[in-house]
Amino acid sequence: IVVVAVNSTLLTINAGDYIFYSDWAWTSFVVFSISQSTMLVVGAIYYMLFTGVPGTATYYATIMTIYTWVAKGAWFALGYPYDFVVTPVWIPSAMLLDLTYWATRRNKHAAIIIGGTLVGLSLPIFNMINLLLVRDPLEMAFKYPRPTLPPYMTPIEPQVGKFYNSPVALGSGAGAVLSAPIAALGAKLNT
Numbered sequence: 001i002v003v004v005a006v007n008s009t010l011l012t013i014n015a016g017d018y019i020f021y022s023d024w025a026w027t028s029f030v031v032f033s034i035s036q037s038t039m040l041v042v043g044a045i046y047y048m049l050f051t052g053v054p055g056t057a058t059y060y061a062t063i064m065t066i067y068t069w070v071a072k073g074a075w076f077a078l079g080y081p082y083d084f085v086v087t088p089v090w091i092p093s094a095m096l097l098d099l100t101y102w103a104t105r106r107n108k109h110a111a112i113i114i115g116g117t118l119v120g121l122s123l124p125i126f127n128m129i130n131l132l133l134v135r136d137p138l139e140m141a142f143k144y145p146r147p148t149l150p151p152y153m154t155p156i157e158p159q160v161g162k163f164y165n166s167p168v169a170l171g172s173g174a175g176a177v178l179s180a181p182i183a184a185l186g187a188k189l190n191t
Contacts, residue, residue: 029131032088033124040064040090040123041116044097046184048111054102057115061094084135089126093119 044057068087075085097115104110 029124029128033127036088036090036127037093037120037123040093041097041112041119044094045108045112045115048098048101049108049184052106054098054106057094057097057101058091061090064090081135083133086130086134089130090123092126093123096122 040061044060047060048054048056050056065087072082072085072087076082096118097111100115100118101107101111104114
């Protein structure tokens with residue numbers, strides 16, 4: 001569960017990238033909120049139903065938070081101020097999801113509908129507070145220019161148009177979206 005949660009974290013933090021969230025702040029807030037709450041619910045419900053234990057969603061969110069703080073540390077090492085790089089707040093929303101699962105006597109449909117709604121309502125609020133504490137992106141852009149790296153460490157900028165039109169990207173994206181319901185169906189058929 002730890003290995004898969006770490007891998008799913010990559011998908012979650014890229015679904016409304018948290019660096020992009022601080023760079024574009026209010027503009028991306030809606031996109032960020034929808035993608036993050038959806039990814040949290042899909043991943044957490046999957047693990048919670050797999051284990052059947054209330055508390056699994058919080059465990060899942062904690063792993064994602066720790067992993068993202070490690071990534072935040074990496075950006076800090078590149079020269080960015082620590083209070084500029086945002087770590088999304090997942091844990092309180094995941095706790096609400098766990099509480100719903102526990103309170104409804106482990107009813108998976110109630111967990112998905114009620115818990116999912118609670119996450120969708122709470123996650124934007126927690127991350128709004130998070131966003132208010134971030135340093136002004138425009139000020140940071142002038143004060144902390146991107147550090148100059150040696151050529152062998154310079155990131156290659158993605159070819160955005162080519163990537164999105166790529167059948168490989170389309171297939172991997174569709175596979176990522178469809179894997180959870182298919183796995184859940186497989187788990188249901190095995191029981």
